[in-house]
Amino acid sequence: MRLLRRTFFKTITAATSLWVAASLAAVPAHAAEKITIFAAASMKNALDAINAEWAKESGNDATVSYAASSALAKQIEQGAPADIFISADLAWMDYVADKKLIEAESRSNLLGNRIVLVAPADKAKPVDIKKGFDLAGLVGDGHLAMGAVDSVPAGKYGKAALEKLGIWSSIEQKVAGAESVRAALLLVSRGEAPYGIVYQTDAAADPGVKIVGTFPEDSHPPIIYPVAILSEAKSPAAKSYLDFLKSEKAAPFFEKQGFTVLK
Secondary structure (H helix, E strand, O other): OHHHHHHHHHHHHHHHHHHHHHHHHHOOOOOOOEEEEEEEHHHHHHHHHHHHHHHHHHOOEEEEEEEOHHHHHHHHHOOOOOOEEEOOOHHHHHHHHHOOOEOHHHOEEEEEOOEEEEEEHHHOOOOOOOOOOOHHHHHOOOOEEEEOOOOOHHHHHHHHHHHHOOOHHHHHHHEEEEOOHHHHHHHHHOOOOOEEEEEHHHHHHOOOEEEEEEOOHHHOOOOEEEEEEEOOOOOOOHHHHHHHHOOOOOHHHHHHOOOEEOO
């Protein structure tokens, strides 16, 4: 009887040990951290690829809200929860910085870009972009698609270039201002606008359009994408994510889309 009892308890103890070991093995060494990024719409392709790589390396999850930098800055101002902000221009980062909504020491200039003239891929012909060129004549009865010129960075850069080239007044009434640069790109890709002004990185992301001309760099302010951690960031992974964005591992993903990585 004693032998049976000892055998029974040994069996129970062994089974319990196995169950505990299996349970411990099923629990990850640390729970995955989640991070929320607000990023300019033009970054989507590059940032999606970077986030997939970061998730593989860190085991953490990144969620991105893509929109015009102006819209994102306003959402941040209104208290929208996010950890990182990447703007397509300095002005909207300055806007949130002035309201003490970023960690100032975390701010840096991440990327550079160019603005280009695009047309539907099946109708694309080279355009010589120079002072006084007849963009209005090229557009004809159609519209020039670009980001809203009073708020969307790509639209502001585009307007500055057209003014510098002396043709803004001739094309202003034909501008179809979109809520983001990707929305402007879509108008051209679908054939709803014969031409559009977008970033060269957007053109690279859509086979439905082709670049027909590149605006001179001195025709508009430098295109700079700043990044910063937000003051109300909740994720412990915000700093490591920012470090990854600025690392040699992330650089090829940005460069593949046509961004210039700023050191």
